Amino acid sequence: MELTLKRETFVTTYPPYSVLSAKNVSTIWERRPINVYVHLPFCPKRCNFCYYRIEESKGGDEVTAYVNVLLQEIALLRDKPEIQSCSMQTLYFGGGTPTMLSSEHFIQIMEALEQVFPKTPDFEFNVEVRPGGEATQEKLDTLKRLGVHRVSIGVQSLDDVVLKENGRNHLSNMFYGTYERVRQAGFDWVNCDIMSGMLHESEESWKSTVRLLSEIRPENISIYKMEVFFNTKLFRKLRQNPDMLVSDDAEAANFRWARKFLEAEGYFMWNNSSFVTSPKYIHKHRQNVQYGAEMLGIGLSSHSYFLDSMFQNTADMNEYVEKISKGELPISRSYKLSKQDQITRYIVMSLKNLTLSREHFIENFGLDITSVLPAKIEELTSQGLIHLDEKQLYIDPEYYDFADDVARFFYPEHLQEDMLAHISRKG
Ligand SMILES: C[S@@+](CC[C@H](N)C(=O)[O-])C[C@H]1O[C@@H](n2cnc3c(N)ncnc32)[C@H](O)[C@@H]1O
Numbered sequence: 001m002e003l004t005l006k007r008e009t010f011v012t013t014y015p016p017y018s019v020l021s022a023k024n025v026s027t028i029w030e031r032r033p034i035n036v037y038v039h040l041p042f043c044p045k046r047c048n049f050c051y052y053r054i055e056e057s058k059g060g061d062e063v064t065a066y067v068n069v070l071l072q073e074i075a076l077l078r079d080k081p082e083i084q085s086c087s088m089q090t091l092y093f094g095g096g097t098p099t100m101l102s103s104e105h106f107i108q109i110m111e112a113l114e115q116v117f118p119k120t121p122d123f124e125f126n127v128e129v130r131p132g133g134e135a136t137q138e139k140l141d142t143l144k145r146l147g148v149h150r151v152s153i154g155v156q157s158l159d160d161v162v163l164k165e166n167g168r169n170h171l172s173n174m175f176y177g178t179y180e181r182v183r184q185a186g187f188d189w190v191n192c193d194i195m196s197g198m199l200h201e202s203e204e205s206w207k208s209t210v211r212l213l214s215e216i217r218p219e220n221i222s223i224y225k226m227e228v229f230f231n232t233k234l235f236r237k238l239r240q241n242p243d244m245l246v247s248d249d250a251e252a253a254n255f256r257w258a259r260k261f262l263e264a265e266g267y268f269m270w271n272n273s274s275f276v277t278s279p280k281y282i283h284k285h286r287q288n289v290q291y292g293a294e295m296l297g298i299g300l301s302s303h304s305y306f307l308d309s310m311f312q313n314t315a316d317m318n319e320y321v322e323k324i325s326k327g328e329l330p331i332s333r334s335y336k337l338s339k340q341d342q343i344t345r346y347i348v349m350s351l352k353n354l355t356l357s358r359e360h361f362i363e364n365f366g367l368d369i370t371s372v373l374p375a376k377i378e379e380l381t382s383q384g385l386i387h388l389d390e391k392q393l394y395i396d397p398e399y400y401d402f403a404d405d406v407a408r409f410f411y412p413e414h415l416q417e418d419m420l421a422h423i424s425r426k427g
Pocket residue numbers: 049050051052094095096097128129130131153154155156193194195224225226227228229
């Protein structure tokens with residue numbers, strides 16, 4: 001096209017007004033869909049490996065007191081104009097053990113949340129459940145009535161010795177009982193978490209857990225490599241003797257065996273730890289959050305990524321209660337992401353999720369992925385760890401279980417080693 005200089009029309013704005021239309025008026029006030037996480041930090045007993053912010057509790061008054069403060073936190077959020085422009089696409093009740101709450105507590109929390117956030121038409125609601133007596137039929141029926149779609153059960157192992165040695169407060173038969181009650185309540189979308197590399201795990205106990213679990217066919221099986229963080233009972237036990245841990249190689253071999261086995265049983269791996277029987281069981285909450293979407297955390301110690309900031313509520317129960325009773329949000333630390341951080345976050349979180357869509361990347365940042373960090377992409381491509389095609393940048397399927405390492409390679413130099421202190425496995 002040739003530029004003709006003729007001093008004809010004055011530029012008022014871009015794009016020109018001709019692109020405006022009446023049908024788009026309602027989109028101006030459309031709410032932004034976000035993901036909401038609610039932390040419910042009570043467990044009957046802390047498992048030896050658990051690093052989450054939980055309180056050991058028998059339930060009762062202290063749970064009610066916490067729920068009352070949580071309801072006040074939700075009311076404080078309701079007054080924020082930034083929150084009033086959001087809708088709720090996914091909701092996740094995590095913990096701790098959410099079923100330490102009563103049915104009445106769940107109803108109160110849902111009523112409070114619904115006053116703040118309208119649900120999107122594709123709303124998805126997840127709840128974590130521990131195998132145990134507190135997950136009663138009555139509570140599970142209430143959760144079903146409240147609209148929970150997906151129940152995630154922390155199985156960890158189906159070997160009773162492994163369960164005992166890792167300080168789980170249940171045996172395998174309690175899992176089967178809980179699973180039955182969950183199905184009885186009408187849930188047709190169940191995830192079961194298991195952990196590889198637990199103390200006293202053998203190749204035999206691992207294979208038997210995976211086989212037994214796949215026989216009852218939950219729609220989703222998630223496998224987490226057990227990590228030993230400094231704030232766990234296990235860390236203190238293993239500091240003197242890290243050799244008690246299953247070696248890195250044995251853990252990786254077990255994971256790879258499980259992947260092959262589950263794939264042969266009709267499951268497919270959709271991210272670095274999760275296997276589903278059909279794409280419809282890929283849960284949006286995890287997928288959205290892993291792709292870097294906004295998540296608002298509510299409750300003690302919960303994390304958020306909202307309005308380009310990461311922030312966290314205090315992990316100190318007294319401070320949590322005190323701040324909220326003074327009418328303040330209990331946020332204790334935050335970080336505002338620069339544009340560069342946002343780009344890195346998108347790359348890291350997408351690769352953790354196995355694929356990065358080139359089209360989404362352009363939609364978000366106006367750039368093609370190849371123009372960002374080309375040297376790093378080139379290095380990983382030449383090692384065969386990732387591949388680039390017209391549509392996506394993706395992890396080689398042979399290296400799915402190393403997706404976190406590949407993702408971490410995109411951290412800037414000064415953050416490469418930045419992680420919580422933990423005990424490494426030996427090769
Ligand atoms: C917050 S827990 C909630 C589930 C429920 N409280 C339970 O344990 O049954 C979520 C999942 O995190 C995983 N997890 C806990 N501690 C872990 C660790 N040290 N390393 C890796 N995964 C861990 C477990 O698989 C657990 O099911």
